[in-house]
Amino acid sequence: MLQVEPENGRAAAGAAAADSLESVRDIFIRQWGAMGSQWGVNRSMAMIHALLLVSPEPLTTDAIMEELEISRGNANTNLRELVDWGLVYPVLVKGDRRDYFVAEKDVWRIFCIVARERKRREMEPAQKVLEECVRRSGSLEGEEAQAMHAQLARLSEFVGTANELMDKLARPERDRILPNLMRVL
Amino acid sequence: MLQVEPENGRAAAGAAAADSLESVRDIFIRQWGAMGSQWGVNRSMAMIHALLLVSPEPLTTDAIMEELEISRGNANTNLRELVDWGLVYPVLVKGDRRDYFVAEKDVWRIFCIVARERKRREMEPAQKVLEECVRRSGSLEGEEAQAMHAQLARLSEFVGTANELMDKLARPERDRILPNLMRVL
DNA sequence: CCAAACTTTCAATACTTACTGAAAGTTATG
DNA sequence: CATAACTTTCAGTAAGTATTGAAAGTTTGG
Numbered sequence: 001m002l003q004v005e006p007e008n009g010r011a012a013a014g015a016a017a018a019d020s021l022e023s024v025r026d027i028f029i030r031q032w033g034a035m036g037s038q039w040g041v042n043r044s045m046a047m048i049h050a051l052l053l054v055s056p057e058p059l060t061t062d063a064i065m066e067e068l069e070i071s072r073g074n075a076n077t078n079l080r081e082l083v084d085w086g087l088v089y090p091v092l093v094k095g096d097r098r099d100y101f102v103a104e105k106d107v108w109r110i111f112c113i114v115a116r117e118r119k120r121r122e123m124e125p126a127q128k129v130l131e132e133c134v135r136r137s138g139s140l141e142g143e144e145a146q147a148m149h150a151q152l153a154r155l156s157e158f159v160g161t162a163n164e165l166m167d168k169l170a171r172p173e174r175d176r177i178l179p180n181l182m183r184v185l
Numbered sequence: 186m187l188q189v190e191p192e193n194g195r196a197a198a199g200a201a202a203a204d205s206l207e208s209v210r211d212i213f214i215r216q217w218g219a220m221g222s223q224w225g226v227n228r229s230m231a232m233i234h235a236l237l238l239v240s241p242e243p244l245t246t247d248a249i250m251e252e253l254e255i256s257r258g259n260a261n262t263n264l265r266e267l268v269d270w271g272l273v274y275p276v277l278v279k280g281d282r283r284d285y286f287v288a289e290k291d292v293w294r295i296f297c298i299v300a301r302e303r304k305r306r307e308m309e310p311a312q313k314v315l316e317e318c319v320r321r322s323g324s325l326e327g328e329e330a331q332a333m334h335a336q337l338a339r340l341s342e343f344v345g346t347a348n349e350l351m352d353k354l355a356r357p358e359r360d361r362i363l364p365n366l367m368r369v370l
Numbered sequence: 371c372c373a374a375a376c377t378t379t380c381a382a383t384a385c386t387t388a389c390t391g392a393a394a395g396t397t398a399t400g
Numbered sequence: 401c402a403t404a405a406c407t408t409t410c411a412g413t414a415a416g417t418a419t420t421g422a423a424a425g426t427t428t429g430g
Contacts, residue, residue, distance in 0.1 A: 031314040
């Protein structure tokens, strides 16, 4: 699993492999994992998320380890992180002591979670830095200092506005927001 | 420069350092650089950008190297990248053979550039992957396969819509867009 | 068209982040 | 309350990125 399929039994040489549930799932997982890097999410976390996203049934840590060929420690760490984010839920299966995991399947909820996390990790620190620098440069004298202050203030104001918009955008009243957005833009 | 200032000459022990043009600039550069990591931008690139953002005058490669204490190769590579993105412009100064660099100062333009780049690096690959998987899973039989297909289709549609919105949002007719947005959200 | 001034490239290295596997910890049940 | 089933932690290692510095490449003025 998860290797690039070099050849498919019944396909002619050079032809695309015939698709199966498993092959499409593995393509999705592999590619989604590779994309994780671009998104600042590690590959294992992205792959686990992808796997759970397209699994109708909850999966155990062991099933995930086997499917993705990753170690227990890795699976465990990244599952906990996904649960922390709220992208994955632990579920109990009657008559089984192990933890099972399911992914949040609702696309808008996923978006809100990711948006919230990125705001927290990317926008808020920027805003804090900018506000501090604006404050500190406010009382400086000299043309050059004032130019810097003005530039920092413009940046700070912009980031502040963007943050407010993010908050409003990523709240769960999706049905009202999206159509309005489409209309305005 | 760029070290944490352990003490300021005239400040009492333990008190905050008095602010000067240089100290505020250095705080800004240092923090902005540290934030780069979170943003998927390397630290040097973020620091160079920060320095140029608050420099009213164009700077040479050597001035940047000295101010940030980085090597020539590093400065050169990251300046070229910033120029590629369109966040920094090379300018010619009469009577000097060296390249000088200035940053784009307009906040909305900076936003558009960053948004465009992130769309290119993050959204478009996702969309491509999803579309391919939706296509390949379309003809599969069986309940499980169809559930996967449906989930992939929902993801794909969402990312498609998000991409369209990004396009519309990050076009340079800012003055019409932002007020409308504020009203709707 | 030579020499000086400047820019680019790239192999070596340092730094950062992710992953493994085994050991320690926890919890449920007979 | 002992044991077995499962989960978490963590030191060591591997993989991935960023940075340096020196050498090669370009351009410009004399």
